[in-house]
Amino acid sequence: MSTDATPLLEVKGLGISLPPGADRPFAVSNASFSLMAGRTVCIVGESGSGKSTIADAIMGLLPRPHLEANAGSILFGGHDLLKLDNAGMRSLRGRDIGMVFQEPMAALNPLMKIGAQLEEVLEIHLSMPAAERRQRALAALGDVGLPRVEELYESYPFRLSGGQRQRVVIACAMMLEPRLLICDEPTTALDVTTQAQILKLIASLRERRGTGVLFITHDFGVVSEIADDVIVMRNGCIEEQGPAKDVLSNPSSAYTRQLIDSIPTGTAVPRATAATTPLLEVKDLKRTYHLSSGLFRAPKKLEALKGVSFKLERGSTLGIVGESGSGKSTLGRCVVGLETPDGGELVLADAERGTQRALSGHRGGRVQMIFQDPFSSLNPKMSIGQSIAVGPMTQGAPRDAAWRRAQQLLELVGIKPDAAVRYPHEFSGGQRQRVGIARALAMDPVLIVADEPVSALDVSVQAQVLNLFEDLQKKLDFAMLFITHDLRVAARMCDRIAVMQNGEIVETGTGAEVLSAPRHDYTKQLLAAIPMLFNEASTEAP
Structure with missing residues (x-):
């Protein structure tokens, strides 16, 4: 883990405007936080709070001109990402900054086989023989716990379940071991056993390479397991932030307490006897x-x-x-x-x-x-x-x-x-x-x-x-x-x-x-x- 005191990622006063007619004037307002190499920052909040918009801004994927960063800066590796042109962002995406998207079916090309999509990432960023690309892609599928990797390698995305597609997207993002890994609800579609495996895989990458992880989720159980620091967002603003144990065990915001109280407890709710007539x-x-x-x-x-x-x-x-x-x-x-x-x-x-x-x-x-x-x-x-x-x-x-x-x-x-x-x-x-x-x-x-x-x-x-x-x-x-x-x-x-x-x-x-x-x-x-x-x-x- 890196001991460098310089943040890997630093967001300062970020403001992102919404188009006229939206329910509020901004998607994100005056957001500031930093992420050190080898640490994990989790962003939590309700749907529409601006979590994914921050991730898109870091990746240079805001749908301009509908969403536009109009204030602040995003510093990564000595560069303000908001000022980089398309060529500059393309040089960083995948190799230095990886992202796991929330909806795998939208992130995968439906006309390309799974293996070809993983190999494409390697072909763009690395120079290696075709046979080596294939072996590395197969290994990446195995790393995320997918069964029958040879069959999946030759399959199209529609052949896979939602959880399997999500694991393919995770494999794509982690294959090049980026310095910064942005995970936008990466375990939403995964069962708990696979989720545990993926979280261990991300933790291993963080420890081995000193990767900084920006993890966007609504699952407080996951936050508790992996977060060093937590940011709680509401309506585009940061409601609360701090060390994970402080925020989860003793939240200062009533909104954070409300979110924590909404978590299912795992206790079966007594229910009235159902009708005996089979439908x-x-x-x-x-x-x-x-x-x-x-x-x-x-x-x-x-x-x-x-x-x-x-x-x-x-x-x-x-x-x-x-x-x-x-x-x-x-x-x-x-x-x-x-x-x-x-x-x-x-x-x-x-x-x-x-x-x-x-x-x-x-x-x-x-x-x-x-x-x-x-x-x-x-x-x-x-x-x-x-x-x-x-x-x-x-x-x-x-x-x-x-x-x-x-x-x-x-x-x-x-x-x-x-x-x-x-x-x-x-x-x-x-x-x-x-x-x-x-x-x-x-x-x-x-x-x-x-x-x-x-x-x-x-x-x-x-x-x-x-x-x-x-x-x-x-x-x-x-x-x-x-x-x-x-x-x-x-x-x-x-x-x-x-x-x-x-x-x-x-x-x-x-x-x-x-x-x-x-x-x-x-x-x-x-x-x-x-x-x-x-x-x-x-x-x-x-």
């Missing part, structure tokens, strides 16, 4: 993918679902928990009709038993899905109001009524109704996730398949959305298949929890049973990997 029956469901192995080679089989069975009662919530690649999202897509299973049965209420295709007509829009990646699930050419209103309009709702309903739902999920005319790229990742939730609710569904619906949300909004789900569920009596990698969220939200591993359900039970008396070793492993706050460390883990 959904899944029986011995199977789904196998055939992955291309190249010319003259037989495709490889990947069994994503290996005979999954469960029942979901009306008005109840079943949590599906497991690591990335365990089959959770494939199960959700089969239920909602976006994947066709290779075997088994899906029975919705009194629908005729048959294949997924035969059941899809019965759904009629009453089975909805909230997707894991909000950016790719929203049409970039439609305003968010149109994205929400289009579903009811296709079912015959008048345009004006559908638009009013869209505005009401936006307000319910914490977005101002007048933002309905804005487009997806104008919102943060967490705000886009809330739009996806509103869109699903617009159809008055009987069943919602929620694929990581709160993973991109900060803790305070996460608590609001979970409360919203509960309130709406009581009023509308819809059932939920709640897919998550966070056991604490599952315990807070679900009547029952099913733990998945390698395409199979290995344990089921109520939240209290799974968290307090897990039977399967894999469930115990997931619980042991959950990060805790300083003030939780002295209490018994759930």
Whole structure:
């Protein structure tokens, strides 16, 4: 670790203006902090607080002229990054400054194989033979805990789960061992075991190379594990900053205390007995993918679902928990009709038993899905109001009524109704996730398949959305298949929890049973990997 007293990164009085008509005049106002080599500074705050905007400013990725740095400086390696031209920034990006972006599907090229994208980074910045580039890229994929790296190397991004794509982006950023690593919600889409592995990998890079890490997150458990210093942001301003133990154990700001109090505790919430009438029956469901192995080679089989069975009662919530690649999202897509299973049965209420295709007509829009990646699930050419209103309009709702309903739902999920005319790229990742939730609710569904619906949300909004789900569920009596990698969220939200591993359900039970008396070793492993706050460390883990 470096002992140089000169900061690796120094932000002084940074101001970034917003375009006319925005909800406030600035995205960031008078922000100042420094980062020493070999240390980690975590920036936390609610969605839209300006966290990611600071990261974009450091990388020279502000969408000018809509967002423009109009005050202050960003000093790195003797250069003011705000004054460098495009060529100067390109020379720093990747080699000296690496960044892990919040939304991996937007960061990866959908037309390039994973291996080619990693090799491109090496080809631009380093001179090495093709065979050596390939070996280094494969090693980088293995370092972030990805399985079957040879297969993934030849795969396109859409073939990977959200968590696997996130790990690819992390591998790209860390492969050149940059002096400064900026991580924008890098573990949001990751299960707790993979998250622990990635955090150890970042810590190893920090120790070996003296890399400075600027870590943007809303997960205070992660902050507690890795941060040397913490910056709390609110509405573009720094609300509080200081050593991690001081900020987390004895916050001086009421806002910081509010954020900490919103963290799920991991204690199962007692829930009323659900109805006994099954709304959904899944029986011995199977789904196998055939992955291309190249010319003259037989495709490889990947069994994503290996005979999954469960029942979901009306008005109840079943949590599906497991690591990335365990089959959770494939199960959700089969239920909602976006994947066709290779075997088994899906029975919705009194629908005729048959294949997924035969059941899809019965759904009629009453089975909805909230997707894991909000950016790719929203049409970039439609305003968010149109994205929400289009579903009811296709079912015959008048345009004006559908638009009013869209505005009401936006307000319910914490977005101002007048933002309905804005487009997806104008919102943060967490705000886009809330739009996806509103869109699903617009159809008055009987069943919602929620694929990581709160993973991109900060803790305070996460608590609001979970409360919203509960309130709406009581009023509308819809059932939920709640897919998550966070056991604490599952315990807070679900009547029952099913733990998945390698395409199979290995344990089921109520939240209290799974968290307090897990039977399967894999469930115990997931619980042991959950990060805790300083003030939780002295209490018994759930």
